[in-house]
Amino acid sequence: MMAEYTPDYVGTVTKYVFVESPSMTPGELALRAYEASEGVLIKETCFGLQVTGEPESVDRLIEEIRAFDPTHIFIKDRGFPPGDPRRCRANLGGARPGYLGHEREFRILRYITHGLEELDRRGEEAEVPETAPVSEKKPVFDIKRLQEIIETEEP
């Protein structure tokens, strides 16, 4: 017999706020977010915050939070509310499911921050590649160059 499921936080949205900044810690971000929260539930985490509330209130708060440090604060949606026993590591132990994916992308955030800052600085002059950037692995030593050296008999 399957148990009945009654959801919590119906009609709300939850968003993750990640801060990767040399000048702002998650604690400071949480304090400033509390000041602007106006009824939105805020949970501080090791990487930033989780904010939960009515969609309009969360959108308003997110806009304010982004303004604190636009190029160092990153935001994404979350399906679960904070502290949900099916996801919270307090109940499960170990890393929260999904944390390792965040950790992997967290290492790349500095390049994204640099990209955002450079684009702001360059403005309309920013050089946009025609094709998407592709980081190809270059051979350690070019085979054509080796052929040239052999043919010219360089010492």
Place this chain on the structure above:
Amino acid sequence: MAKVFIYPATSLILSDLVARFGHKPLGAALGIRERIQTAGVDSPPLQITPEEPKRGLKYAAVEVPSGVRGRMAIYGPLIEEAEAAVIVTDADLAFGCMGCARTDELILFSLRQKGMPILELKYPTTEEEGVQFVAAIKKFLAGLPNGGEA
């Protein structure tokens, strides 16, 4: 504001950049949230009930494993809703069991079959690639029919 499917569907970077440049990112969280907030039978952890593989029949044939069909019940409606897509092709975080791997292949196939604007790129590994990565996404999103503030 256009609805942009992101792949990997859990990507923080893509979700943030799409929203930052004025569009709506469609990722896994939206599908999961819908299920978590809908009353029904208790089916932890993701509230994927036996109904999901049936719904997934719209996107995958009946002989396709139920794991793939169940996952497609989450992603299929989002792909239908999407007006564009941003795909990171070398996302090593988008790995998983055979169910996840085959679903990922089906997601990419479905996105490409739909004939909508798609941007494919790789994660940056240097600062200059970071600039190109952000610039490419900004340019792509600005060119969408319901162009954002970018």
